[in-house]
Amino acid sequence: MSAMILHWALTAALVMLTLAMACTTVRLIRGPRAQDRVVALDAFYVSGMLLLLVFGIRSGSTLYFEAALVIGLLGFVGTVALAKFLLRGEVIE
Amino acid sequence: MSPDTELPLWAAIVTAALVLLGASLALIGTVGLLRLKTFYERVHAPTLGTTLGIGCILIGSMVYFTVLETRPVLHELLIAFYMTLTTPITLVMLVRAALYRDRYHGRNQVPDSDPPKSTLIDKDRGRD
Numbered sequence: 001m002s003a004m005i006l007h008w009a010l011t012a013a014l015v016m017l018t019l020a021m022a023c024t025t026v027r028l029i030r031g032p033r034a035q036d037r038v039v040a041l042d043a044f045y046v047s048g049m050l051l052l053l054v055f056g057i058r059s060g061s062t063l064y065f066e067a068a069l070v071i072g073l074l075g076f077v078g079t080v081a082l083a084k085f086l087l088r089g090e091v092i093e
Numbered sequence: 094m095s096p097d098t099e100l101p102l103w104a105a106i107v108t109a110a111l112v113l114l115g116a117s118l119a120l121i122g123t124v125g126l127l128r129l130k131t132f133y134e135r136v137h138a139p140t141l142g143t144t145l146g147i148g149c150i151l152i153g154s155m156v157y158f159t160v161l162e163t164r165p166v167l168h169e170l171l172i173a174f175y176m177t178l179t180t181p182i183t184l185v186m187l188v189r190a191a192l193y194r195d196r197y198h199g200r201n202q203v204p205d206s207d208p209p210k211s212t213l214i215d216k217d218r219g220r221d
Contacts, residue, residue, distance in 0.1 A: 002105030009109030013116035013150075020116075020142070023123035027135075035191040036132055042183060043123055043139035046147070049172075050119055053150050054112055057157050062166070065154075069172055076179040083183065086190035 010058045017054060020047045038082045045075035104160040111153030118146035132191055136184060143180045148173060 024047060027040040049071045056064030081091050118141050125138030151169040158166035 002100045002102045005105045005109050009113050013112045016116040016120045020120045020123040023127045027127050039136055043126055046143050047119055050150050053154055057154050079183045083186035083190045087193055
């Protein structure tokens with residue numbers, strides 16, 4: 001019973017997060033200006049991180065947690081670098 | 094296959110509800126990112142997923158692994174702490190960059206740049 005509940009809930013969550021990543025991809029491609037694309041990229045990596053966390057619950061191993069942590073760290077650095085580039089025209093002055 | 098056959102029913106229900114809530118919040122946020130009209134509206138939408146969505150999924154994961162391994166599993170707090178720390182920084186930097194670019198190109202959809210009226214009055218008084 002509990003296995004069935006978890007299985008269906010985690011499958012539904014995976015489908016929803018994949019749809020979320022699809023929405024951000026559409027905005028990433030269509031976004032009229034550069035800052036729209038950067039916000040879409042930010043939301044994209046956050047959705048990917050959540051996808052990995054849900055996948056870790058589904059497979060019952062804590063290995064996916066480290067991957068999610070690395071995605072969070074590197075995504076923050078990437079978004080800040082892109083914002084700095086939009087503001088100043090170069091990343092390291 | 095996942096070893097969740099020995100999981101008690103309450104833990105399964107709590108985990109399922111929290112994960113579903115977090116995933117639907119992330120989906121709502123990205124649909125907002127897709128559908129809102131201007132950049133300054135769009136930048137608000139994905140924070141739904143980065144705050145409450147991540148929080149719900151992390152609490153669900155903590156409940157699941159704590160019950161599964163019969164010991165407190167708290168390393169998800171790392172991600173929660175880190176995301177609550179970094180999300181405002183990235184969004185403030187992005188909006189600042191967007192404001193600069195819009196003002197530089199003379200777009201008319203930029204929010205008002207005038208200071209509030211009280212400071213203007215104070216400045217005029219000082220000049221007199």
